[in-house]
Amino acid sequence: MSTSPEGSTTLSRVRAAYARIEAVDRPEIWIDLRARQEVEAQARAIDERLADGDRLPLAGRLFAAKGNIDVAGLPTTAGCPAYAYHPAADAPVVAGLRAAGALLLGTTNLDQFATGLVGTRSPHGAVRNALDPARISGGSSSGSAVAVALGIVDFALGTDTAGSGRVPAALNGIVGLKPTRGLVPTEGVVPACASLDCVTVFARTLPEAEQALAHMTTGAAPALPGRPGGPWRVAVPPPDQLGAMDEGWAQAYGAAVRRLAAAGAEIRSIDLTPFTEAAAMLYEGAFVAERYTAVGSFVDKLIEEGGEGLDPTVAGIIARARDIPAHRLFADQDRLAVLRGRARSELGDADALLLPTAPGHPTLAEVAADPLGANARLGRFTNSTNLFDLAAVAAPAGEVNGLPFGVMLIGPAYTDERLARIAALLQPAARVAVVGAHLTGGPLNPQLLSLGAVLDRTTTTAPVYRLHALRTTPPKPGLEHVGEGGAAIEAEVWRLPAEGLGRLLSSLPRPMTLGSVELADGTSVPGFLCEPGALGEAEDITAYGGWRAYLDAG
Template structure:
C-alpha cells in the first residue's frame, strides 16, 4: 500500500496538473491511514478495497477536509464523511483528497472554477468535461484508482467519455446523497469513476443502500438495444457518427439485436433541464448564498455559474407545475419507446470542444454537451458511460441508458463493448526496443509502420532507458517526418499506459503522414533544453544505429 501511495504522489508531481485538486491530504497522513488499513487486513478483516486510492469531488463531505463545492467562500468543515465516502473507506479505500469541479456542480465543461479549468487528460487544449472534472482526470492520469463524482445533467458521464474511463450513474436513490452539496437535490446522483468496468462495479457495490429490487423477468433472447435514426442525433463532431456506428456493430457482433427508437422525448426533456423551470432548484440549493457573494463583490464566484443560478430566482411557480406536467408526458413517451429494449445506446456527447471554444461560448457549448445526458435523471433512468474507441487521437465514449434499477443489466451489456484504440510510438516502445514488452503485455499488436506528418522534431533525452522526445513544431518551424509505428490495443490498455507515463513524456494527438491523428507519446518542450536534436536521422532507430547518411529535415 505504501508503495502505491508514494507512486501516486510522484505521479501528481510528474503530471503537474494542480488544477485537479482543491485539497490534497499530506502524504504522511495518507500513509498513516494505509498502515491502519493494512493492520486491519492483517487482523483478519475482509476489506475488498484495501489500498485502493480514492479521490472525492469537492462537493462531497470528507472528514478533515473542507467542503467547498468549488467556491472557497462556501467552505465548511464536515464532522463526518458523507455516507458514500464512509462506505468506501470501510471497505479499505483511502482518500487522497478532494477534487476540482464546475462550481456548485453547475456545468458539463470542467472550466467553471476559481481553481482553474481542469484540462483533458489526453490533450490539454481540450476540456476535461464537468462538473466532476478533477475526479475523472485523477483517474485517467493514474493518480487514483477510483473517484467519486456527482451527476445531475451528465456530470458523472461526460468527463468519463472525454478522458477514456468508465462512469457509472446509478439509479436515483440507490446511493445516498447525504453529505453532498446539492445541485438539484431531487435528481442528484453520486457516481463513480474507474479505468475499467469491473473496478467501477466493485466500488458501486459498496456505495449502494442495499440490494437492487427484483425486476420483472425479461423475455428470453439476445440483448435488445434501442438506437435512434442517424438524423435524430443532430450535428456530431467529425468522425463521431462513424465511431457510434462502430459501437453498434460491436454489440451486434456480440449477439445483440438492434431496433430503432424515437429520440424526440429524450432530447426535448434534455432541453428543459436548463431552459425550463427545473433550474430553479439550483437557486433553492445555493441561491441566497450566491446573492450574498454578489452583493459583496466576491471574486470566488464563477460568473457563468452565478448567472445561471441567479436567473433562476424569478421563475414563477406556475411554470414549474406546467413543466412537471410536460415532463411526465415526455417520460411516458420515452419509456413506451424503450418498451422491451434492454438499453438505449447513445454517444455520451455530440462532440468534444476545446477550452477556447468553451471560453468563446460558455452557455452554448455546455448546452450541446448535455443533449444526450440531461434527460436521464429527469426520467429516473440508470446509465453507464464507457470508452468505445478514439477519434482524432481523443477518446470517444458511449453510454447505455435503461429503466430504474437496471444498473446491473446495463453493466453486463456494456461489458460486450471491447473497444480498441491505437497509439503512435517513435522511440523506446518501437518493435525491439526496451519498452516494447510494455505494449505487448497490454495485448497490443502492430498495425503498421509509417511516419508522422512533416511537423515534428525529435530529440534524444537523458533518460533510463534512453528514449527520444517528440515535439510538434509545425512545417514552418523546421518540422520533419519521423518514423513511427501504430499499434492497436484495448482501450483500457491505453489508460494504463497513460497512468504509468513518466515525466517529461505526455500523451497527445500525433498527426501521421496521411493526415490521420492518433494518440501518441509527445514530450514537454521544457525537457528539450540541452537535449540533442536528432531530427535529421528521421527516426529513433536510425539514430541508435548511427546512420552514416542521416536524412535532412
C-alpha cells in the same frame, strides 16, 4: 506485509500515487490534497490490519471525492472557497468506501456548485483534459475524472444531475456509472438539484467501477423481472436524430452499434425526440429553479458583497433562476410527464438505449468563446436521464482522431447491472492468470469456461512469487508477491469477455484477491493473489514450481 490489487503494499501504492501527482503536474485537479504523511500512516494501518487477517475488500484501492461531497477533516467547498464548511463526518458514500479499506487522497475540482458540463467554471482553474491539455475535461466532475484517467487514483466519486458523471468519462476515456436515483445516498452532498442528483463513480474499467459501487449503495435493488443473460435488445435512434456531431463521431457511434450487434444484441430503432426535448428543458425550463433553492441565497449574498470567488457563468445561471414563476414550473412538470410517457413507450421492452455520451469534444478556447452554448450542446444526450428517472453507464468505445470516444447505455431504474453487462460487450476481451484450481482440468476450471474463457497460453510468472498450499475446500494455492527470494510459478493465461472478469471478481471467496500478476515475458495481467493473513499456517510449496507439480508429487 499485505498485497494490494497491484501486488504491492498499500504504502507503496500511496507513495507511487504522490510521485504520479508530482510527475503529471496538474494542480488544477485538486481542491484539497491530503498531507502525504497522514495518508502514509493510514496506509501502514491498512497493511497491518490485512496482515492480521482483517477482511478489507478495497484494501490498496486509492480514491478521490468530488469537492461537493463531505470528507471529514477537509472543507467542503463545492468549488467556491467562500462557501466552505467543515463536516463533522464523512458522507455515507465516503464512509462506506473507507470501511472497505479504500484510501482517500483528497477532494477534486469541479464546475462550481456542480453547475456545468465543461470543467472550466472554477476559481481553482479549468481542469484540462487528461490526453489533450488544450481541450476540456468535461464537468462538473472534472477533477475526479482526470485523476482516474491519469492513473493517480483507482476510482473517484463524482455527481450527476445533467451528465456530470458521464460526460467527463467519455472525454477522458474512462468508465462512469450513474446509478438509479436512490441506490446511492446523497446525504453529505451539496445539492445542485436535490430531486435529480446522483453520486457516481469513475474508474478505468467496468469491474473496478462496479466493485467500488457495491460499497456505496444503500442496499439491494428491488427485484426486477428480467432476462439475466440476454440476448439483449438495444434501442438506437436513426442517424438524422443525432444532430450535428464532431467529425468522425457519428461513424464511431455506428461502429459501436455494429459491435453490439456482432456480440448478439438485437438492434431496434427508436424515436429520440422525447429525450432531446426533455434534455432542453433542464436548463431552458423551470427546473433550474431548484439550483436557486440549493445555494441561491448564498450566491445572492456573495454577489452583494462583490462576488469574489464566484464563477460569473454559474452565478448568472443561479441568480436568474430566482425569478422563474411558480406557474411555469407546474407547466414544465406537466410537459415532462408527457415526454416521460412517450420515452417509456419508445423504449418498450428494450433493455437499453445506446447513445453517444456527448456530440463532441470542444477546446478550452471554444468554451471560453461560448460558455452557455458549448455547455448546452454537451448535454444533448445526457440531460434527460435523471428527469426520466433512468440509470446509465458511460463506457469507452474507441478513438476519433486520437482522442477518446464514448457511448452510454441508458435503461429503466434498477437495471444498473444489466446496463453494465451490455456495456461490457463493447470492451476488449480481458485476460486473467491462474495458478491453481482454475488451471485446465482443475475443479474450478469450469467456472472459467462458463464465463466464455478460452485458454490463451501456458507460461510462468516472473521469479518474484512464492506459492503456498492453503487449507481450503477444494484445495487451492495462494500466490504471494515477494520480490527478491521468489521463484517462477507455472501459470495459465485465459482470455474471457470483459464482463466475465467482473463476474469473476465479484465471486472470489476469501482469502483470494484479484491483482496484477507479472509474467515471465515482462507483461502483467490480472490474476489470483492471496491475502497475507491466510498464509501463516499454509505450507510453502514454491520448490515444486507450480500447483500441478505439487499435486502430482503427493
